[in-house]
Amino acid sequence: MAEAPKPSPATIAAVTLALQQRFGNRCVTSEAVRQQHAHTTTWLATEPPDMVVFVETAEEVQQVVQVCAEHRVPVIPFGAGSSLEGHLNAPRGGVSVDLSGMKRILAVHPEDLDCVVEPGVTRKELNDYLKSYGLFFPIDPGADASLGGMVATRASGTNAVRYGTMKDNVIALEAVMPNGEVVTTARRAKKTSAGYDLTRLFVGSEGTLGVVTKITLKLHGLPEAISAGVCPFPSVKAAADATIMTIQTGLPVARIELLDAVQVKAVNAYSKLSMPETPVLLVEFHGTEQGVAEQAERFGEIAADLGGGPFEWATKPEDRTRLWQARHDAYWSVMALRPGVKPFATDICVPISHLADCIEETQADIAACGLIAPIVGHVGDGNFHTSVLVDTSSEAEMTVVKGFLTRLVERAHRMEGTCTGEHGVGQGKMKYLEPELGAPALDAMRLIKRALDPDNIMNPGKIVTLQP
Amino acid sequence: MAEAPKPSPATIAAVTLALQQRFGNRCVTSEAVRQQHAHTTTWLATEPPDMVVFVETAEEVQQVVQVCAEHRVPVIPFGAGSSLEGHLNAPRGGVSVDLSGMKRILAVHPEDLDCVVEPGVTRKELNDYLKSYGLFFPIDPGADASLGGMVATRASGTNAVRYGTMKDNVIALEAVMPNGEVVTTARRAKKTSAGYDLTRLFVGSEGTLGVVTKITLKLHGLPEAISAGVCPFPSVKAAADATIMTIQTGLPVARIELLDAVQVKAVNAYSKLSMPETPVLLVEFHGTEQGVAEQAERFGEIAADLGGGPFEWATKPEDRTRLWQARHDAYWSVMALRPGVKPFATDICVPISHLADCIEETQADIAACGLIAPIVGHVGDGNFHTSVLVDTSSEAEMTVVKGFLTRLVERAHRMEGTCTGEHGVGQGKMKYLEPELGAPALDAMRLIKRALDPDNIMNPGKIVTLQP
Numbered sequence A, B: 001m002a003e004a005p006k007p008s009p010a011t012i013a014a015v016t017l018a019l020q021q022r023f024g025n026r027c028v029t030s031e032a033v034r035q036q037h038a039h040t041t042t043w044l045a046t047e048p049p050d051m052v053v054f055v056e057t058a059e060e061v062q063q064v065v066q067v068c069a070e071h072r073v074p075v076i077p078f079g080a081g082s083s084l085e086g087h088l089n090a091p092r093g094g095v096s097v098d099l100s101g102m103k104r105i106l107a108v109h110p111e112d113l114d115c116v117v118e119p120g121v122t123r124k125e126l127n128d129y130l131k132s133y134g135l136f137f138p139i140d141p142g143a144d145a146s147l148g149g150m151v152a153t154r155a156s157g158t159n160a161v162r163y164g165t166m167k168d169n170v171i172a173l174e175a176v177m178p179n180g181e182v183v184t185t186a187r188r189a190k191k192t193s194a195g196y197d198l199t200r201l202f203v204g205s206e207g208t209l210g211v212v213t214k215i216t217l218k219l220h221g222l223p224e225a226i227s228a229g230v231c232p233f234p235s236v237k238a239a240a241d242a243t244i245m246t247i248q249t250g251l252p253v254a255r256i257e258l259l260d261a262v263q264v265k266a267v268n269a270y271s272k273l274s275m276p277e278t279p280v281l282l283v284e285f286h287g288t289e290q291g292v293a294e295q296a297e298r299f300g301e302i303a304a305d306l307g308g309g310p311f312e313w314a315t316k317p318e319d320r321t322r323l324w325q326a327r328h329d330a331y332w333s334v335m336a337l338r339p340g341v342k343p344f345a346t347d348i349c350v351p352i353s354h355l356a357d358c359i360e361e362t363q364a365d366i367a368a369c370g371l372i373a374p375i376v377g378h379v380g381d382g383n384f385h386t387s388v389l390v391d392t393s394s395e396a397e398m399t400v401v402k403g404f405l406t407r408l409v410e411r412a413h414r415m416e417g418t419c420t421g422e423h424g425v426g427q428g429k430m431k432y433l434e435p436e437l438g439a440p441a442l443d444a445m446r447l448i449k450r451a452l453d454p455d456n457i458m459n460p461g462k463i464v465t466l467q468p
Helices: A009-026 A031-036 A058-071 A123-133 A147-153 A198-204 A234-250 A261-271 A287-303 A317-323 A329-335 A352-369 A396-414 A430-437 A439-452 B009-026 B032-035 B057-069 B123-133 B149-153 B198-202 B238-247 B259-269 B289-305 B318-323 B330-337 B351-369 B395-414 B432-437 B437-450
Strands: A051-054 A074-078 A095-098 A105-109 A114-117 A170-176 A182-184 A211-218 A225-232 A253-259 A279-286 A313-314 A341-351 A375-378 A384-387 B051-054 B075-078 B094-097 B105-109 B114-119 B170-175 B182-184 B211-218 B226-233 B253-259 B278-286 B311-313 B343-349 B375-377 B383-389
Touching: A009 A051, A009 A058, A031 A051, A058 A074, A058 A095, A058 A170, A058 A211, A074 A211, A105 A123, A114 A123, A123 A147, A123 B123, A147 A211, A170 A198, A170 B182, A182 B437, A198 B198, A198 B437, A211 B094, A225 A287, A225 A317, A234 A253, A234 A279, A234 A287, A234 A352, A253 A261, A253 B253, A261 A329, A261 A375, A261 B289, A279 A287, A287 A313, A313 A317, A329 A341, A329 A384, A329 B395, A352 A375, A352 A384, A352 A396, A384 A396, A430 A439, A439 B182, A439 B198, B009 B051, B009 B057, B032 B051, B032 B351, B057 B075, B057 B170, B057 B211, B075 B211, B105 B123, B114 B123, B123 B149, B149 B198, B149 B211, B170 B198, B226 B289, B226 B318, B238 B253, B238 B289, B238 B351, B253 B259, B259 B351, B259 B375, B278 B289, B289 B311, B311 B318, B330 B343, B351 B383, B351 B395, B383 B395, B395 B432, B432 B437
Parallel strands: A051 A095, A074 A095, B051 B094, B075 B094
Antiparallel strands: A105 A114, A114 A211, A170 A182, A170 A211, A225 A279, A225 A313, A253 A279, A253 A375, A341 A384, A375 A384, B105 B114, B114 B211, B170 B182, B170 B211, B226 B278, B226 B311, B253 B278, B253 B375, B343 B383, B375 B383
C-alpha cells in the first residue's frame, strides 16, 4: 500500500507480453518512444515508462488498466505531452497509455451548447470542428493541449477571466477506474445536485484516480465581434489596478494579459517591435459590434485614469493580430534570450489585490538572483507565469533556481495564494501542497486516493504520496 | 461499518451528558425543538434527532463532532431548515448541530470580489450587508437559505443561468471532518490547480462528509441597471425555443423563468391578475442602462419570432416588481389552490433541447393522475420544479404521487437528465442515483464516503448507503 518499489523485471515482462499479444505493434518498448513519452518542459529529469500503448477506444483503455491492475503496474495517461510539472514521468516505470489516437468528436449539441469528445482531441482540433456550428470552446492554455490533459490538470489560460477554467466547463466525464470499471460521473444536464461531484474530483486529478475516456464540454457561441488592444503602464501596480477596476466595474473582459518590462524588451528584440519597455496590458472583448467598441473605450478611460496609455485597439482581425503580436511571440522571444537553453515555466496565483506586490517582489528576487525570467500574467485571475532560462545541466544554476522557485511559492502562500493556478502539482510541486493546505487536507486527499486506487497504480508519485 | 443500528439509549445518555456539560442549555432535548429540526417541506416523515446543539464557533462544532465520533453517534448539520428532500432527518437519531448562530461575516474583499462568511449567514443577510459595498452574491434558491445549507445542497435557483450555481461560486471552505480535524480546502486565490478539488467535493455533499464552518464566496458588482419583463407564449415548446434562442445568441440573460398555464391560472386567482392563461416567460437582464434596454428589445424580437408576445418590460424597480408579481407570488398561489394542504416541490433537470418534451409529458402525466401540480422552471438551465398538492396523510393519494415522482425521474433519465438539478438527493432521491449514474459511480461515492467517514456518523442515510 505504501510507496511501492518498481515492479520486478519479471512482472514487466509479463505485462509486456500480455499487452503485445493484445495490441501488437501498438505496444511499443523502444527507448526513443519511451523517452519521448516522459519528456516534457520541466527542470525535472525524465523518467521513462517501460512501454507505451497506443489505444484507440475506451475498451482498449480498460484492457490496459485491467492488465496493469492484475500485475500492480503503474498506468500513466498521456495526451499531447504539453504538461509542465513532470506529470508524465514514470518514477516506478509502468505503462504510458497514449490517448492521442482517441480523437473522435462524438456529438455536438448546438441547442444545448455542449459536445462530447474523446480525450485525444486537442483544443485547436475541437475549435476547427466547431467553427461551422458558430460555436467555440474557450479554454486556451497556450499549448495545443489534448482535452483529456486539460481535464487532468484543471487547465485554464487566457480566456479564464471570462469563461472560467476546466472546472467550470466540464459537464460530465467517463473514466476507467483503477479497478477497471468504467465510471460515468454525470448526465448531460447543465447542472445537477445528484450526489458527490465526481466530475470535479476528476478535473485536476492528474491521472491519479483513473483514465478519462470521454468528456462532455460546455460550448459558447462565437462572438459576433471582438475588439483587442494593447496599453502600456508606468508600473506593474498601475496595470494591476487597471485590471482590478476593469473587473470591479463589470466590464466583461475576455482576456487581460500582462507582460512585464523584461518580457516587452524580449519581444521588441525578437519581433522587431518598438513598444515602450514598461509593463503592458493586452485586452480582448467579445460581444456585439457596438458592445465591444464601448467596452474597449471604457477600458481606455480606466487605463488613462491610472496613468496608462496610449491605448491602441482595433476590431479587424489583422489589426488585432498585430496589436497582440507581443503576446503571441512571448514564448519564442524568451527562447531567443539565451540560445541553447530551453525556458521552463512555473505559475502561481494570488488574490488580485496582492498581485502587484507579488509580481514586484518576484521581479526583485529574479534580479537579485541574476536570473533571466520574464513574467507574463493572466492578471484578471491573479495568476502569473515566469519563464526561467536555466542551464539544467549546471548544478550551480539549478541551486539558484530551486531557491527562487521555493521563495516564489512561499510568497504566494504569504499572500493567500496557491502554488499553482493552472499547471498542476505533478512531481514538481508536491512538496508545496501541505504548506499550502495543511495536513488535514493532505490526509483527506490521501484517503480518497487510497480508497479509489488502493494499489496506487494510477500515475503514482504525483500530487500526493500514500503516506505522509 | 454497514448501516449501523441506532445508538443505544445508554450511548445517547452519555453523549447528552457530555454535551450538556459542555454547552449547558444550548444542548436541547425538548420534543418541540427536536421535531422542528427534522421537519422540512417534504412528503417524507419527520425523524427527529436525539438532541440539538446550538453552536457558535468552529471550535464548538469540532467539540460536538469529537464527542459524537467517540461514541459513534450521528451528526446532522442544520442551517435554516429549508431543504426539501429530508436532508435533516435523523433516521438513526443523533445530534443536530444548529449552525444558525454562526452568523459572522468575517471579511469582504471588494478588490478581489470575494467574502468569507460563517455557515449560518443567510443569503439575504449577506446581500443586505454587501449593499454598501456595491456588491452582491447572486445565488438565489428562493428560500432565505443559510449559505452553509446552500453549499451542502449545491443550490442554484433563478440567477444560475448567468452566474452559475454554488459549485461555481465557492472559492474555499473550512470544514470539521468526521475525525474532528479541521480541513481547509483551498486558499483565497480565484483559481488553483493544487491537488484534488476538495472544495467541490464538499459542495453538494449534504453534510455527509463533514460540517462546513467557513465559506469563501465569489461576489459580483451590483448591476448598474436591470430590465425585467414578462412574455406569454402559445405553448411550452415556443417558450422553450425562445429560451434556447436567447442563450444561443449570447444574450446574457440573468434570469429566465417559465410558469406553465396551470401556474399562471393559480397566480391570476391568488393575486387578482389577468394574465392570459398560457405559458409565460419572465426575464431579467443585468448591465448598463443602454445594455439592458438593448437586451430586452432583442429578447422581444426573439419572442415575437416564435409566436410569443406581447412582451412587456421595464427598468424602474416598482414596474419590474409588478411585472414579476406572478413569479414572486407563485409559491403562495399554489398553497391557495388546495387550502390546508402544503405543496411540496420536486425538481429535475434535462438538456434544454429536451425541456419542452419533458414538461409537456409531465403535464400530461399530472392530468392523467388527477393531481394539482403547477410547474415553474429555471428554463435557461433546463431545470424545472413542480409543486405537488397532496394530502400526505392519505395513503391513496401518496401512492399516486409516488408513481408520478418515479415516472418524472425516469422521464428525466430517458432524456439524458438528472433526478435533481438543485434540491439534492437527501433521503427522497437516493433510489434514483444508481439508475442515473450506474453502479461504478455509486461504488466510487461509497468508497469516498467510507474513506472519509468510516463510522458513518456524518448525516447517515443520505445520498448513499455504505453497502450497495
